[in-house]
Amino acid sequence: MQLGMIGLGRMGGNIVRRLVRNGHSAVVYDKDAKAVAGLAADGAQGASTLEEFVAKLDKPRAAWVMLPAGRITETTIEALAKLMDAGDVIIDGGNTFWQDDVRRGKALKERGIHYVDVGTSGGVWGLDRGYCMMIGGDKAVVDRLDPIFGTLAPGAGDIPRTPGREDRDPRIEQGYIHAGPIGAGHFVKMIHNGIEYGLMQAYAEGFDILKNASTEALPADHRFDFDLADIAEVWRRGSVIPSWLLDLTSTALADSPALSEYSGFVEDSGEGRWTVNAAIDEAVPAEVLTAALFARFRSRKEHTFAEKILSAMRAGFGGHKEPKQPDASKPKA
Amino acid sequence: MQLGMIGLGRMGGNIVRRLVRNGHSAVVYDKDAKAVAGLAADGAQGASTLEEFVAKLDKPRAAWVMLPAGRITETTIEALAKLMDAGDVIIDGGNTFWQDDVRRGKALKERGIHYVDVGTSGGVWGLDRGYCMMIGGDKAVVDRLDPIFGTLAPGAGDIPRTPGREDRDPRIEQGYIHAGPIGAGHFVKMIHNGIEYGLMQAYAEGFDILKNASTEALPADHRFDFDLADIAEVWRRGSVIPSWLLDLTSTALADSPALSEYSGFVEDSGEGRWTVNAAIDEAVPAEVLTAALFARFRSRKEHTFAEKILSAMRAGFGGHKEPKQPDASKPKA
C-alpha cells in the first residue's frame, strides 16, 4: 500500500527503503531537498512542499511523521493536520512522549483525523533486521495499516518460538504489537528504553568491577588483570546473561579493549526520564531504572554541586581537605 | 579423560552425564548412595566412601567438587586433600567465594596439590545446552583438564561469531575461558551473577510499571491495560533488549500472565553480595547491581524496621497516622 513519510533521517529514510524494496509505494518529504532526492533515487515519490506531499497521497491518506520528539514533531503534525481530511491517518513513529499522543489524538479526533503512535525500535540495524514496533491507536485504523507494519517488522526469522503462544495474536511473533489505545505504543516503547538503560548499566557496572580488579588499592593476592573482550565473548555462550547488548559489547571490546575513543559523557533521550516519571506516578519502586538514568546525568558533569556541599561539610566538622586530583580507591584512614 | 566428581546434585550429576555421553569416564561420590547408584546406571563408576573415590582415580588425579558453597565444600576439600598426592588437582566447580579459592590454593600448593576454580553457569539447561565455564588456576593444570572443559562447554553452535576475534583464544568461542590465576574463575562468575541480578531487576521493574499502568490512581485517560505476555514476546524480535532472560520471561508470562503462583519472596545466593563487596573494595560505584540485591533483601521481609522508624518520625513531627492496609498509589495530600 501507499505510505507518506515526513522526515528522512536515518530512521525515516530506511523505513521507506524497506517498504519500497518490498513492493509498497511511498511519498516522501523533508526540509532537506537532498534527502528527498536520495529517497526518490531509491524508488520513492518526492515532494518539495508539505502541500505537494499531501496532494500526492491517495485518500484515505496515511502519513508517517519521523522527526525528533518535541517541538518540530508538534508543529509538523499541526501543519499536516490542517491539510488533511476526515478519515486520513497521521502516524507518529518518533520518540514522542505518550501523554502528547493522548492530547493530540483527542484534538485530531474532533476533526475526524485518525492518529496512531508507533514506538519504533531498530536503530541503524532496522533496514535489514526489521523494526520492532509498539503501536497505539484505534483497532480499525491500526488494522488498515497492517500491510505496512507487517513489512517493516522483522518477521519470525529463526528466533525460537515461545511455547504456549500457539493461539495468540500472530503479529507478535512477527515483531509488532497493537498495544492499546492512542499513547500505548509510545508508552511501551518508553518502558523498552527504560529497561534498555537498566540492562546497559548492569553490564557496564559489571565490566567496571572487572576492569578495576587490578587496582593497587587491593592486596596483591586479590588483584586480577582480566581480558574483558574474552569475558564478554564467553558470556555469550551458555551463560545466563546473553543478549543483543552483550553481543554489541563483545564486538566493541574485541575492536578496542580499553574503549579509549569514548569520552565517557553519555547522552540520554527522554524515554529514560519519562519511565521514572511513570514509575513515580504509579508509586512503583524503580531503583535500577532510575540509577541507570542518574548515572548518565552524572557522566555529563565534571563535578556536581552536591559534591562541593559534601566537601564543605567535611571541612566544617572535621577540617578535612579534599584532594585536588581524582581517584584513590582506598578509603582515607 | 577420567574425572572424579563429588556431589551429585542437579549440577554435578548432569556434568557427569554430559562427560560420559561424550566418551569420558567418571568416578562419582555423594553422601547419598542413591545418587551414586543413579549415576552408576548412567555409566559412571560409583564410590561409597571418599577413600574409595580417591583410590579409583588414576594418577595424577582430577577431582571435581560440586557442592553448595561454604562449610560443606570447605570440609570436603580438606578431607579430600588429605587423601591426595602431589600433582593431583582439586577442582571446585561450585559457587565458592573467590577469596576462599585464593586461600585454599595457597594451602594446597604447599602440599603440591593443584587447585582450579570453575565458575559454572548453565543451571537446569546445562546437560543439553552445555556449561559456560570461567576458570582460574595455573596454566599447565588448566590445559591438562582441557578435554573435560571442551566437552562440558556448549561449543560454538549457531551463535553468530563476533567480528575481530579471528586470532584470539579459540576456547572462548566454545564457551569457556581461562580467566586468570586461582580465584579468577569464581571472580568472573561472581560478576556474571551480579550482572544477572541487575538485568533481571531491570526487566522486572519495567514490567511492574507496565502492570501498574492500569492503577486507578492515574487519571482515566492516562491508564492502560497491557498484555504483558505479548509485550515480552514482541521485544524478543527486533528490539534492543532481547536476551535469554527475556525469552524465559516471555515463556513464563505466556504460561501464567499474572504469575500468581509466585510468592514474591526472592532468594539471593552469595555472588550478588560479593559483587557489591568487590565494588566497594575497588571504589567502583555499582548502583544498579546493589539496588538489584537490596530489592531481593526487601522482598523477603514483611516490613523493615527502617519503615517503622520512618513512621515514628512522621508521627513525631506531623502527628501522621500510617495506614493499616497496604497500597494507595496516590500521594497523601
Place this chain on the structure above:
Amino acid sequence: MQLGMIGLGRMGGNIVRRLVRNGHSAVVYDKDAKAVAGLAADGAQGASTLEEFVAKLDKPRAAWVMLPAGRITETTIEALAKLMDAGDVIIDGGNTFWQDDVRRGKALKERGIHYVDVGTSGGVWGLDRGYCMMIGGDKAVVDRLDPIFGTLAPGAGDIPRTPGREDRDPRIEQGYIHAGPIGAGHFVKMIHNGIEYGLMQAYAEGFDILKNASTEALPADHRFDFDLADIAEVWRRGSVIPSWLLDLTSTALADSPALSEYSGFVEDSGEGRWTVNAAIDEAVPAEVLTAALFARFRSRKEHTFAEKILSAMRAGFGGHKEPKQPDASKPKA
C-alpha cells in the same frame, strides 16, 4: 494586620491562633461550621459562606488558603478569585505543586489579583514553635504581608547565629524567606521535604542495621544486641549527626523500643515525588532522595509484581523454588 483564612485544619487553625494571640485579627472560613465556631471562640471572626468571608475582609484583602493540595485547593482559589477585586492577594499556604502556582499566578495576574505561595513547615509544633516559611511572589506583595509572616515565624530564639550573615536579609534569621517569584516558595518547600525524606531514610537504615545486628544469620561472635533508644540519645550529644529528626527518634524509641505499634506502611505526600521530577528535569542525579521515596512506595505493598517476575526468571533458568515464608537473612548457597 488582618488576614483571612480558609481551611481550619490543624495547620490553618493554629496559624490563626498564633496570629490572634499576637494581636492580629482574622476572618475564618471552613466547610465545617464547628471548626469555624472553634476559631471564633479563640478570637477570630467567623464566616459561614465564602461570600461572607470575602465581605468581612478589609480591602485590599489578604486571604490565606490552607487546604490539601490538589483539586480542593484549585476549586477554592477559583471560587475565591471570582469574589475578589484587583489589588487583593490570595496566599496558598498548602503543599501545592509549584508549577500550579506559576500557572495560577499568571491567570490571576490578568485580573489584577496577587498571588503568593508559602511553603509552610512546622506541623503540630508550629503553634508554639513557629512556622518556617518559604515564600514566592512579587516583592511589594510579600512586603505588604510582612507583619503576618513576622508573627508566624519562629523568630531568632536561642539558635546560634551563623557567622558571616551580619549584613544579610534579617528575615532569614527570623525563620522566613522571600525565595523568589511565584512558585519559588513551594519549590523550596518541596526540596525541604525531599531532603526530609532522605534524612529520615538515612537514620532509618542505620537503625535497621543496628537492629539486625543480632540476627542468627551472623556468626555468633559478630552479633550484637543493641539498645536503640540509648544509641539514638547518645548521638544527640556531641556527635556529627544531631538533628531535630534524631530528637524525635530518640523520644519515640524511649517510649517504644520496638516501635511495634507502627504498621510499617509509610505514606508519601507529593513533594518527594516532585523533587525527583525536578531533579530529572534538571538532569541532576538524586540517588538518595529517590531511594528514600521508593522505600516508601515499597513499604505500602505486600509484594511488587517485579518480585514475581524475578522468581519466574529464576524458576526458568535454574528451577529455583522461592520460599513461601519471609526472611532468611543468609544467602542461599
Place this chain on the structure above:
Amino acid sequence: MQLGMIGLGRMGGNIVRRLVRNGHSAVVYDKDAKAVAGLAADGAQGASTLEEFVAKLDKPRAAWVMLPAGRITETTIEALAKLMDAGDVIIDGGNTFWQDDVRRGKALKERGIHYVDVGTSGGVWGLDRGYCMMIGGDKAVVDRLDPIFGTLAPGAGDIPRTPGREDRDPRIEQGYIHAGPIGAGHFVKMIHNGIEYGLMQAYAEGFDILKNASTEALPADHRFDFDLADIAEVWRRGSVIPSWLLDLTSTALADSPALSEYSGFVEDSGEGRWTVNAAIDEAVPAEVLTAALFARFRSRKEHTFAEKILSAMRAGFGGHKEPKQPDASKPKA
C-alpha cells in the same frame, strides 16, 4: 585518673588536653617528638619510647591508642601489648573496623590484657564541645575507665532532655554509651558515620537541585535563581530538617556561596564501606547509605569505565556519537 595516650594528632592531642584541663594526668607518646613536647607543655608527661611510655604508667595501666585505622594501629597495639601486664587495658579510640576489635580482644584476653574499643566523634570541635563516645568492652573494665569517659563527654549541656528517659543509664545524657561487648563501640560508630554519609548526601542533592533550578534547559517560566545561603539558614529555624550538618552548611554557604574553592573530589573513610558490608551481611536493604557512598566513589573519577561501556553499546545499536564536552541537561531527542 591517669591515662596514657599514643598518637598525638588532632584527636589524640585534644583528648589529652581536655583530660589535663579537667584534673586528670596523662602520659603521652608519639613518633613525632615535637608532638610529645607540645603536649608536655600543656601539662602531660612525655615519653620518648614506647617502653618509657609503659614504664611511666601506673598499674593497672590504661593506654589509649589514637592512630589511623589499619596497619599502624595493629602493629602499635601488638608492640604495646608485649610490654603490658595482665590487668592492664588497651583502648583503641580510632576508626578501627569492629571485626578487628573482636579478633584483637580475643587474642589479648588470652594474655589477661583488657581491650576496649571507643568510637570517638567530635572532630576539630571535640576539645571544647566534648566527644560523643561509643564504647565496647567488658563492663568492669569500662566502669573502671568511667572518670575518663565522663570528662571527655560533652555533658548534658543545654540540649533538651528526651522525655521518658528518667530511669535510664545517666551516662547516655552525658554523651557516652557502653554499647556492648568488644567491637560494639566501633560498630555503633560505624553506623553513625554511615548515617552521616546519608544525611550529607540528602542535603547535598537538595541544594544541587536548587542550584540547577536556573538551568536554561528548563522553560523560562520554570526557572529560579535561588540564594542557597539564605535557604540553608532559614531551614535552621522552625523547619523539619535542622541539624548540626545544616548549621555547618549554612556557615559554609554564607562564607562562599558558590563553594568554588572545593575541588569536588570527596574522600571516604572506611566506615561508610563497612556499614554497607554490614547491611549486606544482615540482608538489610540500605539504599540511601549505599548511594551516598557510591556518590563519593564517583566524585573521585574523571569518568568510569562503565560510562565508556555505555557509549560503546550506544554506538553499536544506534550509531550514537557521544559529546566531547560535558553537560547538556536536556535530553537528546
